[in-house]
Amino acid sequence: MKKRYAMTGGATGIGAALREQLCAAGHEVISIDIKExxxxxxxxxxEGRDRALASVRERAADGLDGFIPCxxxxxxxPPRIIAAVNYFAAVAMATGLQDLVGKRRGTVLLVSSNSAPMTQTSHPLAQAFLAGDEAKALDVAEGEMGQTVYSAxxxxxxxxxxxxxxxxAKAGVRLNAVAPGITDTPLTQQVFADEQLGGVMRDFSAMVPWGQTAQPGQIANVMRFMLSDEADFVCGSVFFVDGGSDAMLRSDQF
Ligand SMILES: NC(=O)c1ccc[n+]([C@@H]2O[C@H](COP(=O)([O-])OP(=O)(O)OC[C@H]3O[C@@H](n4cnc5c(N)ncnc54)[C@H](O)[C@@H]3O)[C@@H](O)[C@H]2O)c1
Incomplete structure (x- = not known):
């Protein structure tokens, strides 16, 4: 059955691969992005979030089968922009579309990372995010290293x-997250090109138990499954698609 999804970040990388797969399967995809x-x-x-929400609501007044803030x-x-887009935009957009997804008993699939467990919930920045005060959290983020802000x-x-x-779930929406490992995208290329982080990332990718880096389509395959009716009892799950690196780093935790 043809479904309707809205997503952010569909211009390149993992988002583009997912958008292409969903469209190829005959679904409608409303893609929101800064580029195209x-x-x-x-x-x-x-302002960007408000405009994007209004525009999605106009196009999908009878509901969404899913929303993917990618x-x-x-x-x-810059740390403030990482914080604003990776956390606050994802939460604000999902919250602003909750009723439309609930109308179809749909799903919101968040995009986490295998770096998420590298920060603890007790970290002041994670706490600042979860407190929901964006202005304050962005100020806290400004004093931290980029990789800490990303992971937090x-x-x-x-x-x-x-x-x-x-x-x-009571509102008719199943929430899940996918946690990709290092994936060959423009985002990763920027990190590989960085003087400080490039070497660390290359060393880390050489340690991934099952291959080194994923292709965006390998992540999108799993996301497409998590959005589908076949996954309709999957709720509250964090699905690591990382070639075994989280298991390598945290063998006793799951
Ligand atoms: N590539 C990886 O190794 C990896 C690993 C774990 C998680 N992730 C996550 O996967 C998601 C997709 O990453 P990717 O690797 O495909 O990166 P990417 O850079 O290819 O894609 C990011 C997309 O977000 C869009 N975007 C950036 N800033 C925006 C803004 N202010 N407003 C609207 N759109 C904006 C970009 O235009 C682009 O289309 C991200 O959330 C990333 O954190 C990536």
Whole structure:
């Protein structure tokens, strides 16, 4: 059956691969992105989020089968923008579309990362994200290293997902997250090109138990399954698609 999805970050990388797969399967995809898409918006700003939400609501008044906030910035981006897009835009957009997804008993699939467990929930920045005061959290982020902000944004997003599973299920929405490992995308290329982080990332990718880097389509395959009716009892899950690196780093935790 033809479904309707809205997503952010569909212009390149993992988002583009997912958009292409969903369209190829005959589904309608409303893509929001700063670069190119059905709706052009800078989701680091309130104005961009409001405009994107209004535009999706206009196009999908009778509901959405799913929403995927995939837009994200790498650890080498300015900390405030990482925080604004990776955490606050994802939560704001999902919340702003909850009723439309609930209308169809659909799903919101967040995009976490295998770096999410590298920060603890007790970290002041994760706490600042989860407190929901964006202006304050962006100020805290400014004093941290990019990789800490990136990891904390993905950690907080995953905890936000787990904390909201019950309420969102009652509202007719199943919440889940995919946690990709190092994937060959423009985001990763920016990190590989960075003087400080490039070497660390290359060493890490050489340690991935099952291959080194994923192709975007390998992540999108799993996301497409998680969005499908075949996954309709999957709720509150964090699905690592990372070639075994999370298991390598945290063998006794799951
Ligand atoms: N590539 C990886 O190794 C990896 C690993 C784990 C998680 N992720 C996550 O996967 C998601 C997709 O990443 P990717 O690797 O495909 O990166 P990418 O850079 O190819 O794609 C990111 C997309 O977000 C869009 N975007 C950036 N800033 C925006 C803004 N302010 N407003 C609207 N759109 C904006 C970009 O235009 C682009 O289309 C991100 O959330 C990222 O954190 C990626």
């Amino acid at each position: 898409g059905d709706i052009i918006a800078d989701l680091s700003t309130q 837009a994200g910035l790498p650890p080498v981006a 944004s993905k950690h907080a997003l995953t905890v936000w997902m787990r904390r909201n599973v019950v309420a969102w």
